Amino acid sequence: MNVKEIFDSMSYGPAPESSAEAMAWITRHNGAFGHWIDGAFTKPGASFATSNPATGQVLAQVSQASEAELDAAVKAARRAQPKWAKLPGHARAKILYALARLVQKHARLLAVLETLDNGKPIRESRDIDVPLVARHFYYHAGLAQLLGAEHPDLAPLGVCGAVIPWNFPLLMLAWKVAPALAAGNTVVLKPAEYTPLTALLFAEITREAGLPKGVLNIITGDGDVGAALVNHPDVNKIAFTGSTAVGRKIRQATAGTGKALTLELGGKSPYIVFDDADMDSAVEGLVDAIWFNQGQVCCAGSRLLVQEGIADRFHARLKRRMDGLRIGDPLDKCIDVGAIIDPAQLATITAMVDANAEGETYRAATPLPAGCFYPPTLISGLSAASPLMQEEIFGPVLVSMTFRTPEEAVALANNTRYGLAATVWTENINLALDVAPKLKSGVVWVNATNLFDAAAGFGGVRESGFGREGGWEGLLAYLKPAATAKPLKPVAAFPAPKDPETPGLDRTAKLYIGGKQARPDGGYSQQVWSPKGKLLGHVGTGNRKDIRNAVEAAHAAKGWAKTTAHARAQILYYIAENLSARATEFAARLRDLTGANGASEVEASIQRLFTYAAWADKFDGAVKAVPIRGVALAMNEPCGVIGALCPDDAPLLGLISLMAPAIAMGNTCVLVPSEPFPLAATDLYQVLDTSDLPGGVVNIITGGHAELAKTLAGHMDVDAVWSFSSSDISALVERESAQNLKRTWVNNGLARDWAGAAGEGRAFLRQATEVKTVWVPYGE
């Protein structure tokens, strides 16, 4: 080829990275690995092969952990944990800092090994994965340094189990290990079976960094090993990234065990291009969004929504760009698209695409090498309900639809059960910042895509999971209150006396739905007796239908989220004022119900309403110091509809303690009041009615906690469920919540001092909000 021809074609010559060092590292281990337990490798046992997806060549044999090996890893982590947690923050910070430095020192080896094991282009592992890993350890060294001073009341959870996927093997390890260690936990991590090698190399590096034995343990194996780790009784938290199907199983398996849980699951993230977008940049962004890592990315911009007027031009430019993508040997520095992780994944992608008969399918013209490769593909003209529009393909396949108006774009974008990420392209900042909060997703990129940083929270809503990774918000998922809670005794209703006096006037409190009093659907009610054997009244027995009606009313009232925080604060003050005006009556009611002095509970309830009125416009988000020219906004958004089983032990204060933070943050709610002492809540209807609270923002359904919890926790349109009931229902709530993977917050049978500091504050506000990270790069 002469120079003129080179300039004409602009084709690149091959520039392969050598695999020699990485292969030499494998050979030093005789091509077979055991597990990393208590600071050393175990002898290789029953093993399976891990291969290079680009060539099919076996790289090494890796061990399938036995139960005894898993147990040894957990024991090592347990032994090491107290000492690790007791180290001053600075000592942990120094080790995390050393890890960051060592990742940089070994960056080339780590990048090559990652590409060999995973098939991703070396350009990505070298320029994205490994630098982000180092950044994560640097950032968390800082958090370890500051944690004690910033959160003196928090303590580590203990032993954390981490189960990670194959698409970003080392990066996902960093996302789990760095915060866990910074917070003083120890870890047992299971890498994905396709990609265990960089985790094992990292384990060796921890020794160089002086990480004490047992603080990080790595066991390899398949999904059964993952399940065994999840089920191990001596693990305090599970942090999982992977498929929604497995996430759901893990939610069910951990229900009621008291294990903390964060799930980062699948997605079908929209990529919205408005007609005023910088089209070349938007096309380039899209290449990154869907062909980065062959589309095997949980937050891949896999659903293109393009404004109708520019759709033809946009698709044409996109196709031209697709034809220029270079597909092939991932170790070649000129390659854009590497290998699919495994023939099984290739078969899944192929089957999904082949099953589609709708729209037009366009495949990149670039020749496809033999082996585990799939061509960059665009399928346009699909309908919103098409399976390919709804299901995660997890491959280099983009599906596309058009829209006319911003409203339609938002509706289409949100027409998914997922909610991980979204991208918006427009030169109109007003439009971008109007659309971003309306998108149901944990991350929004404006005029950019796939930006990640340790300082900025990443994670989803809906069936994309819950919890954030990165930032202080990510660290908090590895901490708990330092104070130990006492077990909560069941609180029973006072029984009817043997020889009850003839009841006077029948007074049956109704339910409260959509701002109106409603008769219970079943037509049943229960008596409520005082400790002295006096009949205080009747209360409606709510059922499934009542819960459904209440959820519907709560949805209809969702405009509440759009009212200003100032307006919400005023209404909370107003509720407090109206309660205060009737304080004597409420105190008497509480005394009648429980026998305790009600005056202090009423006073505490008024104060609590003031607290959250105060917080309504002060629980700010943040602007994250991310390394771009621009900002990453961490916005505290309401969760949506929150269902809450209220405490039995503080019938009025407990309910107010849950209702007030929920509505202060813009949520609507369905509250099930104290089962034995419901009348304090039913008296509240009038207070709410006279306080300008829009109907449906608060709905109250009296009845049995266990029965109502099941419907509430299983309801597909409820976004979060809290349970502070004294009935033993934490397991039930967590298990049922798996249906739509809603967030849960349960007491696990532990008591809380509702009148004290534990009864209010930031912990409640955090539960009432989701952090949405909106990335807005700026400049020409």
Ligand code: NAI
């Ligand atoms: P997966 O969710 O099955 O695997 C992720 C990790 O979980 C692996 O380490 C695996 O060994 C482990 N695991 C499997 N079953 C388990 C169980 N019952 N309990 C505990 N751990 C378990 O994902 P897989 O099979 O690798 O890929 C299947 C599909 O999942 C992909 O096609 C893609 O759609 C999706 N996926 C999504 C990811 C994301 O980041 N959102 C990452 C990987 C896969």
